[in-house]
Amino acid sequence: MSDDADTTFRPPYRVEVTDRAADLHEAHGDLAAGEGSGVTATVAGRVMLLRDMGRLCFATLRDSSGAVQLMATAKGTERYDELTALNLGDWVVATGEVVRSKKGELSVRVERWQLLAKARRGFGDKWHGITDTDMRYRQRYADLWANESSRRVFQARSRIMSLTRRFLEDRGFMEVETPVFHPIPGGAMARPFVTHHNALDMDLYLRIAPELYLKRLVVGGFERVFEIARVFRNEGLSPRHNPEFTMLELYQAYADLSDMMEITEQLVAHLAREVVGSTVITYGGREVDLTPPWRRATLLELIEEHAGVRLDLDMPIDELRRVAADHGVEVDPAWGPGKLILEVYEKTTEAELWGPVFVTDYPKEVSPLARDHRSKPGMAERFEPIVAGRELGNAFTELTDPEEQRRRFEEQARAKAAGDDEAMVVDEDYLRALEYGLPPTGGLGIGMDRLVMLLTDTHSIRDVVLFPTLRPEVG
RNA sequence: GCCCCUCUAGCUCAAUUGGCAGAGCAACGGACUCUUAAUCCGCAGGUUCUGGGUUCGAGUCCCAGGGGGGGUACCA
Numbered sequence: 001m002s003d004d005a006d007t008t009f010r011p012p013y014r015v016e017v018t019d020r021a022a023d024l025h026e027a028h029g030d031l032a033a034g035e036g037s038g039v040t041a042t043v044a045g046r047v048m049l050l051r052d053m054g055r056l057c058f059a060t061l062r063d064s065s066g067a068v069q070l071m072a073t074a075k076g077t078e079r080y081d082e083l084t085a086l087n088l089g090d091w092v093v094a095t096g097e098v099v100r101s102k103k104g105e106l107s108v109r110v111e112r113w114q115l116l117a118k119a120r121r122g123f124g125d126k127w128h129g130i131t132d133t134d135m136r137y138r139q140r141y142a143d144l145w146a147n148e149s150s151r152r153v154f155q156a157r158s159r160i161m162s163l164t165r166r167f168l169e170d171r172g173f174m175e176v177e178t179p180v181f182h183p184i185p186g187g188a189m190a191r192p193f194v195t196h197h198n199a200l201d202m203d204l205y206l207r208i209a210p211e212l213y214l215k216r217l218v219v220g221g222f223e224r225v226f227e228i229a230r231v232f233r234n235e236g237l238s239p240r241h242n243p244e245f246t247m248l249e250l251y252q253a254y255a256d257l258s259d260m261m262e263i264t265e266q267l268v269a270h271l272a273r274e275v276v277g278s279t280v281i282t283y284g285g286r287e288v289d290l291t292p293p294w295r296r297a298t299l300l301e302l303i304e305e306h307a308g309v310r311l312d313l314d315m316p317i318d319e320l321r322r323v324a325a326d327h328g329v330e331v332d333p334a335w336g337p338g339k340l341i342l343e344v345y346e347k348t349t350e351a352e353l354w355g356p357v358f359v360t361d362y363p364k365e366v367s368p369l370a371r372d373h374r375s376k377p378g379m380a381e382r383f384e385p386i387v388a389g390r391e392l393g394n395a396f397t398e399l400t401d402p403e404e405q406r407r408r409f410e411e412q413a414r415a416k417a418a419g420d421d422e423a424m425v426v427d428e429d430y431l432r433a434l435e436y437g438l439p440p441t442g443g444l445g446i447g448m449d450r451l452v453m454l455l456t457d458t459h460s461i462r463d464v465v466l467f468p469t470l471r472p473e474v475g
Numbered sequence: 476g477c478c479c480c481u482c483u484a485g486c487u488c489a490a491u492u493g494g495c496a497g498a499g500c501a502a503c504g505g506a507c508u509c510u511u512a513a514u515c516c517g518c519a520g521g522u523u524c525u526g527g528g529u530u531c532g533a534g535u536c537c538c539a540g541g542g543g544g545g546g547u548a549c550c551a
Contacts, residue, residue: 138543445551471541
């Protein structure tokens with residue numbers, strides 16, 4: 001063997017790691033300073049800090065559970081000089097007795113250890129971490145090990161997804177997976193991404209919503225279904241918009257709007273309790289009380305509260321147009337009264353709604369998949385939960401009548417023909433499914449990324465999406 | 476799309492009115508047996524995002540381009 005071969009680093013293929021940092025702190029919390037536990041532990045992780053004192057050396061080792069100190073001595077630690085020569089960021093596995101240092105820090109007193117990976121690239125600043133946003137998003141791997149706050153957000157996201165699944169399963173919902181490739185994009189009003197299937201020689205659309213497939217499943221007899229669906233919308237990027245994002249959609253047979261409200265507020269309150277520790281949370285320095293029940297108010301009431309104007313669907317269209325224009329809406333002559341009212345609401349009211357509130361009674365003109373309101377003509381049975389000035393979701397008592405659904409689709413198709421490229425198209429198979437019979441059904445969609453933002457007090461969707469869409473890197 | 480802000484060493488940041496491009500940390504070499512962002516000594520580190528321009532002289536001023544951020548439009 002040459003000298004070269006001797007020094008070439010060959011990582012082990014497998015390492016037996018028996019302990020995690022957080023568990024050691026848990027198990028040895030009562031160990032006194034300067035005492036040994038008599039227990040041997042093997043921990044692995046990244047060397048984050050190194051304090052070399054000559055014949056004694058301390059290192060801060062971090063694993064996915066937290067951090068624990070390594071203590072090494074010239075006398076008691078094998079290859080001591082190599083250990084003190086480690087670089088910040090190197091991965092190691094170390095075995096030794098769990099002790100508490102004289103100064104009180106829980107430590108593994110290293111007897112045996114092994115290098116697992118070298119950090120050949122520069123470490124971020126050990127105090128400031130990495131703050132450059134471009135690097136944080138492009139090199140999330142560096143962000144995650146340099147920045148504690150980033151790790152916490154994604155751990156919270158994972159828990160939110162897991163808790164949501166369990167919450168729904170406990171209520172009798174079944175998780176399903178429906179197609180991402182849609183021959184006809186539907187279930188929402190948005191521009192889709194288009195791709196092409198070679199063998200079938202046909203264009204396919206990446207889904208903008210799973211809605212129509214999920215309701216087909218209710219037709220098929222699955223009475224409570226949900227999907228945590230990645231959806232894709234071909235629109236601009238912003239702090240609140242990533243082209244791919246995650247939506248929870250659920251459908252419950254025999255249920256209506258009121259059931260969807262109850263699920264929404266219970267789910268969000270449950271997640272807040274589990275993730276934040278309270279149903280009263282702080283967002284952007286301001287308090288939000290998510291404790292159920294949430295306020296219910298109609299769209300028209302809220303417009304009156306915030307814009308000081310009383311609107312209704314029967315007003316002369318010219319008057320609605322004038323009110324909209326007065327509030328800074330760029331009025332499209334093709335819009336009907338419902339769209340005008342919605343525009344006024346979005347311009348004047350939505351961002352002002354801090355509280356959790358269920359905004360109800362949306363015009364049916366802008367709700368092509370929702371059932372007619374049981375008592376208010378021209379309105380649909382639809383609500384949006386608004387928290388901290390943002391839509392958290394969207395819910396309806398579903399439209400189940402195939403004849404009415406066909407009329408709504410055709411209405412949309414006319415809008416599309418008139419140039420609205422976000423309008424829906426007629427989905428004949430969906431209509432056929434409705435003809436087999438969809439029972440009364442409540443449906444709910446929740447924007448999970450925004451929910452994670454709310455519960456982690458983050459203000460850009462890029463802070464809650466591990467690898468957000470960015471322009472390609474150059475140079 | 477449009478408007479505004481921003482880009483300096485591996486990281487975090489300085490550099491007066493245009494006047495020799497610097498510090499801390501990391502890295503590298505060395506000292507140290509209880510440190511906690513260890514400390515101390517030493518050394519090295521640059522296409523100041525790119526390309527033009529103004530000027531005796533540009534990190535700094537001007538123009539164009541690129542990346543990022545924020546706002547705005549569309550949307551969740």
